[in-house]
Amino acid sequence: MKLDAQWVTGFVDGExxxxxxxxxxxxxxxxxxxxxxxxxVQHRRDxxxxxxxxxxxxxxxxxxxxxxRMAFRVRKMEDLNQRIVPFFxxxxxxxxxxxxxxxxRRVLNLMSKGAHLAxxxxxxxxxxxxxxxxxxxxxxxxxxxxxxxxxx
Amino acid sequence: MKLDAQWVTGFVDGExxxxxxxxxxxxxxxxxxxxxxxxxVQHRRDxxxxxxxxxxxxxxxxxxxxxxRMAFRVRKMEDLNQRIVPFFxxxxxxxxxxxxxxxxRRVLNLMSKGAHLAxxxxxxxxxxxxxxxxxxxxxxxxxxxxxxxxxx
Numbered sequence: 001m002k003l004d005a006q007w008v009t010g011f012v013d014g015e016x017x018x019x020x021x022x023x024x025x026x027x028x029x030x031x032x033x034x035x036x037x038x039x040x041v042q043h044r045r046d047x048x049x050x051x052x053x054x055x056x057x058x059x060x061x062x063x064x065x066x067x068x069r070m071a072f073r074v075r076k077m078e079d080l081n082q083r084i085v086p087f088f089x090x091x092x093x094x095x096x097x098x099x100x101x102x103x104x105r106r107v108l109n110l111m112s113k114g115a116h117l118a119x120x121x122x123x124x125x126x127x128x129x130x131x132x133x134x135x136x137x138x139x140x141x142x143x144x145x146x147x148x149x150x151x152x
Numbered sequence: 153m154k155l156d157a158q159w160v161t162g163f164v165d166g167e168x169x170x171x172x173x174x175x176x177x178x179x180x181x182x183x184x185x186x187x188x189x190x191x192x193v194q195h196r197r198d199x200x201x202x203x204x205x206x207x208x209x210x211x212x213x214x215x216x217x218x219x220x221r222m223a224f225r226v227r228k229m230e231d232l233n234q235r236i237v238p239f240f241x242x243x244x245x246x247x248x249x250x251x252x253x254x255x256x257r258r259v260l261n262l263m264s265k266g267a268h269l270a271x272x273x274x275x276x277x278x279x280x281x282x283x284x285x286x287x288x289x290x291x292x293x294x295x296x297x298x299x300x301x302x303x304x
Binding site: 014 | 156160166201247286
């Protein structure tokens with residue numbers, strides 16, 4: 001299935017999610033791990049669309065989200081910075097999800113400067129993250145359910 | 153906000169719904185009223201996108217769906233037949249929602265021939281309708297909550 005850039009933008013306006021997770025992590029210098037991720041969740045019956053997105057962006061994984069819902073997910077910093085961010089900068093979303101994307105990009109920029117490795121930077125990221133995804137369907141904008149970070 | 157055909161297709165692949173309602177109606181010849189509708193539901197914060205869809209298709213209404221969710225909705229047979237169906241026939245959806253659209257179009261064709269005015273036709277439509285929207289998020293694919301059919 002070959003996708004069009006505008007179709008991808010429209011579909012992500014509907015189904016995509018830019019999420020920044022923060023979790024306690026003893027081994028991290030600031031005691032907190034910052035986990036930005038881009039996901040698109042679909043019912044299992046439409047898994048072929050998720051694989052088409054994976055092929056389109058040339059990165060990410062397709063995994064179970066929860067129950068019968070699957071997720072296309074990108075977590076690797078390099079892929080987020082070199083593939084996801086440039087795409088949505090060039091093809092702006094039309095819904096308020098664009099505002100979430102701008103915040104997501106700001107967090108990635110802070111991380112590129114190492115801000116997430118110090119407490120002050122983590123607090124700055126926490127504030128930005130708390131202002132994202134308001135009004136989103138909660139279910140589809142939570143981190144994917146699996147444990148283990150094998151795909152990072 | 154000017155929309156692109158492929159963006160509209162992608163967004164409807166994510167958020168759109170083709171629904172055929174059947175309700176008892178004493179005044180109808182077959183005792184049942186058949187109500188096909190095309191809807192796109194969004195959180196209130198994205199109402200401008202729904203108005204952009206209304207302008208793009210040149211038909212329909214924007215109404216409260218339930219709670220803080222709004223719907224762009226098309227119910228008029230003329231608009232469904234002359235605007236919605238030709239658009240999605242020319243720009244096929246990429247998810248399994250395409251199959252729902254094909255069934256929706258079949259119901260409209262049956263109605264154009266008057267099938268919904270006889271019991272046999274209503275049964276035929278009921279079977280098709282029961283096979284639609286499997287796996288859809290229920291909330292967003294129910295008829296809009298308002299009473300009164302002033303917009304028909």
